Amino acid sequence: MRFLPHSEADRGAMLAKIGVASIDELFADIPARLRVKGLDLPSVAGEMSVERTLGRMAAKNVPASSVPFFVGAGAYKHHVPASVDHLIQRSEFLTSYTPYQPEITQGTLQVLFEFQTQVANLTGMEVANASMYDGSTATAEAVLMAHRVTKRKKAVLAGGLHPHYRAVVETTSAMAGDAVVALPPDPTATEDILAAIDGETSCVVVQSPSFYGHLIDLAPIAQKAHSVGALLVAVFTEAMSLGLVEPPGAQGADIVVGEGQSIGNPLTFGGPYVGLFATRQKFVRQMPGRLCGETVDAEGRRGFVLTLSTREQHIRRDKATSNICTNSGLCALAFTIHMTLLGEKGLGRVARINHANAVELAEMLVEVPGVALLNDSFFNEFTLRLPKDAAEVVEALAARGILAGVPVSRLEPGRPELANLLVVASTEVNTVEDRTTFAAALQEVLA
């Protein structure tokens, strides 16, 4: 059996065709420190031997489900009922490629319609699309949309926005030639967002709960933005929080975007995830992505069709409002099934458990000498100031079998003033024992 169908000569010809001398040169854009240096694998081995070798290598990872797990910062470990995975694997859903043809994809289209309804309800908005790739790209699309609506090109990003989201917005805006004013990281939630909004602002982008876990009152920000003709883009990375906090739509947001992974979708190493995107009806023509609509057929029967999205891809073409050309269909399906299983009351109940667990954990951790909690408010995630480098503490706790959170320095490198900050998340999957173990181990590590 030939596992490598390309000969050296084939590879050489392909490299020559695109004008690079070697595979290393082809991957030159990837920083050297991130490239695998060589796996030291034998060139030939039997199947059982391969299984053993690779199994040993894989065991060096610490699976999220195997230890007390408090890592969040944009991706959250929640319980996903087995029924979600079972249902999304039905072949009608799993294998369907693209729901252009309403004649044969009513089931998929109806799911998208239900998904949109759930997202609109969850965010307190009038209309939601059929999903985006993930929260960060949805945020970038929201900024571009705000520029189309306001015909202005200066976005203000609050300092509590997830650093990766900020980077994606900055990259996309740079390509569009738009300006971005990114306020400095805001671990204590004391920044003056209002002061950054002026008559040239297209939108102000505010995350709540913020990257550092703070719940932000969006209403005064919406009011200031609207008074100068700007929009408020509300962002969340933890969709579960919307089961407990007032929806951004009710606080005056014009566009609400975020990550839906928390509901129905496992961590899966960071993707694929599902971006949520909702807005007001009056802006629907400027909304990117797909929208599924309800209609009736020639005989008056209820049915579903993609609308506006086909306009984007097939009719508007180079005039399309966005370059997004698909949606996270299967992840959106998982979201919808989980939401349906939970119902409004169930979602609220899980959200309350998240909050209660996080409060209990925070209370335990601040008892550890030298540890300070930076949050006055939070949902299921908060930021600690440690008496020493947070990355080192996380390493020491990992060695003790605890994944303690995300050191801020990992996402904000080059900012020594943030080096001792640790973002900690606690969801419904953590037990009392997990929390107690974490607190005890932290005390040991900091002693």
Added chain:
Amino acid sequence: MTTYFTKDHEWIRIDGDIATVGITDFAQSQLGDVVYVELPEIGKALVKGDEAAVVESVKAASEVFAPVSGVVEAVNASLTEEPGKINESPEAEGWFVKLKLTASDELAELMDEEAYKVFVETL
């Protein structure tokens, strides 16, 4: 008032130094049902040939070009709510923009109604 036509199927009606711009009955019949219109900002300066508006039908999105240079004095905002006016009354209620002419000599390059009719018959 004099009305002129372009090969891109716009009409332009001159009243003093103000020109009202729309698309012809032939154009709307080719586009089919119009579902959406994008209008320019008031005050925007257009050079002949610039995109003055976008008209979107169920089949295509098309530009409406400025037949002559001018500054946008007014837009027909009612089209945003009722784009169907473009199908129903393309050469009256379905107008797009009013331009204050900045180079009225460009009018000489446009067709009159008779010439446009002949042009359409050749298509």
